Amino acid sequence: MLIVIAGAGEVGYSLANDLSADYDVIVIEKDERKIDELRGLDIDVIKGNAANPDSLKKARVNEAEIFIGVTGNSEVNILSGILAKKLGANKVIARVSNPEYVDKPVIRGHPLGIDLVICPQLALAGAIANLVTIPSAIDFVSFSGGKIDMIEVMIPNDSPLIEKRISELNLPDNVIITAIYRNDEIIVPRGDTKLKAGDKIAVVGKSEDLSKISDILGKRVIKNVVIFGGGTVGSYVAKILDRSNLNLKLIDVNPAVCENLCKILKRTRVIIGDATDLDFLMEEEIGKSDVVIATTESDGKNLLIALLSKSLGAKKAIVKVEKGSYIKLFEKVGVDVALSPKEIAHLEILKHLKLMKLRAPTKFEKKEIAVLEILVEKDKLSGKRIKDMKLPKGTIIGCILREDQCLIPKGETEIRLGDKLLIFTTWDNVEKVESKFT
């Protein structure tokens, strides 16, 4: 099966890397240096502009199962997407960074003929907003096109849940704790497993149900939220949170940006100021914030803002990073959550490829766990009980999505055809797990 990718930037490169293992991949790129970096990947490269029909023809787009437009230019992505579709590609995905072209993070079935339009900035903003509203949440992932969400929550030292058994937690129906990461180990939680301080737990469930767990997680109420940076991501987060009853402040250094935003945001206080001015931060009492969100254009500035704010007393710092490699670094030096729009784009695209056995390399505890979304299509598996599955050690079937219901798998639960399984396992076991279902 052929996949054509336009653009070898961060996202293009990592997609090519991931997909080349199982599929034929051709990349269209016009920059020599980027082409150089592609050597070593098991792919074919066409030099050219993806919006040019010639380049597309050379890349055999007519045979392509999927075309993915992830150049740095939204317009090129859209153009090449439309062209690719016309020339015969089966499914077409385009990344659009300009929020003026889109109003949702993910658009399926765009009128132009593009099957999937992804705006990573908006997707990132949505992810941030989700993290804000649930205290102690440090990661957030969507599966199955948004039907099921997983939240990674850290149990703080003052949590009322400490020493409580899983069975004692009043989890809403269809919400499951699927895994606990404790002391560098992944534990399969059972009914009598007790939670400890510092545990990072993966909670899975339907989006509507997950929002209910914020009450259970503890009385740490989020009231004061400040967003630094009134750009695409910052303003979108503000728009989402503006409807809630949080005390929201949005800070930007540009008066024109502030003026525009204060017209759109009703409850948010729009403030002009330089985020790196300590006096200003003290004047605005940033130390009293529950959540600080840094979304300025500069990664370095965002880091500085996060650390400054935390040193003044802010409780949680969420930072936008453009460079994916900074994520681990930032989280190491004190940022609570670092999110990258490119990484989100990468994940979203992979998720939406909706192919069986496709790895959705969601990171639980950052690459310690792979979360697989597997559709049960093999007749042989139908009716098999979970306990008979003989899955490798450390593998958990976190949840079964069956006809819009999220089921807690027990040993006795039988798998049916059409079930979508959310399986947590370690990276080494991914192949073994996948082979069970092929």
Add this chain to the structure above:
Amino acid sequence: MNLKLVLNVIGRILFYFSFLFFLPIFVALYYSEEIYPFLKAFFITFLLGLALLYLRPDVEFIKHREALAIVSLTWFSVALVSSIPFILVGFNPIDAFFESMSGFTTTGATIVDNIEGLPKSVLFWRSFIQWLGGMGIIVLFLAIFPTMAKKGEILFFAEYPGVTLEKIKPRVKDVAIILYTIYLIYTFLEVSILHLLGVPIFDALLHTFTTLSTGGFSTHTKSIAYFNNPAIEAVIIIFMIIGGTNFALHYYLLREGKSPFRDTEFKVYISVVAIASILIIISNLSSFGLYDSIRVSVFQTVSILTTTGYTTTDFDKWSDFAKIILLILMIIGGCSGSTAGGIKIIRLYILLKYSVLQILKAAEPRIFRPIRYGDIILEKKIIDEIIAFTILYILIFIVSSIIIVGSGYDILTSISASAATLGNVGPGMGLAGASESYSFFPVHIKLLLILNMWIGRLEIFAVLALFIPHFWLRKW
């Protein structure tokens, strides 16, 4: 709102302020009068300051909000403690507070019917507080105590009247020292000249206190008419004009010899004095001879425009034409950055320019016309402030007038009392006229007028902010 911090700073100010009571104590000793009123006042203030100092705030960082509250509440507290000696000498509390506030805000409206009957130490205190209030209390502290300079800029500009387009010096502490130095120089000058003209030292000093501060309290019930000396009147006119001039201009004049006539506001100021004087002179020709008319009209014009409030005749007896001009002068006020009150000349000048520009804009909408003051182009922010200030000023004036009329007084009394207190002028007209005192007003009107004086001196915003719940309550 970090209330503890605000109270702590006020406590510090009161603590040091209390020592000023020793000045009238020395005067009392010199004239063999009772020192107890001032001694008790000292102790009360000292202990109050000490008590407030015990409130240790968790956060020492002064935000803008707190700076504003500090300025307005300092003025309130200082006026409050300064009324203690008056009470102890026999004034009733409201009257004492009225006189005290009238002193600090350099209004000069008095509730004392027989001024000469007051002890000399009380007269001293009454005039001295006008001298202090003229240049400012916060400014004084900034000049003397360097540690306050941390948020000094915000505090300074909350107290310092007028539209500030440029600073004399970058550091506010330096500006404060310069202002007080100039103030002292002129004080010394006026005392000397008055004394040379035959005024006893004590009288000269006290009148100097209230001339430069454009306050207007006199040691005589008949105000400056008591001296009946055109030379003295001329000297006082000059020093009133000095008091009503932007002190930055004094700085440039004394230090670099630059003429104040380079400044637009000053030119307008002098023009207003000239035009108003001429109009009033002409109007007064029906009751006075030419020479006398010039003498009283110029004096009164300058006295009212600079919001000093001295009188050499009972101007209440003048024609309605003269009186309406004086009323307008009360509202106009002196220059910004001076000790005078009122809306201030620069604001009205800028507003006038702004309005004329709108007329031109109606005719030629596409042309870009910035509003200039001299060489400086005025930002929208400054225009916004001026417009808001003027609107609020007029609003308060109207509300105040309505309340007084509603309490049974005639229009002239009500309007002039409102204008005279809001503009920190002093004498009004009608029942509140130049030959009367304010003693006859009922308590609630006196309180209203006290509020006017306070609001006027601090240029509205700092005081009115106190009355907005959001100012105190907003948590984050």
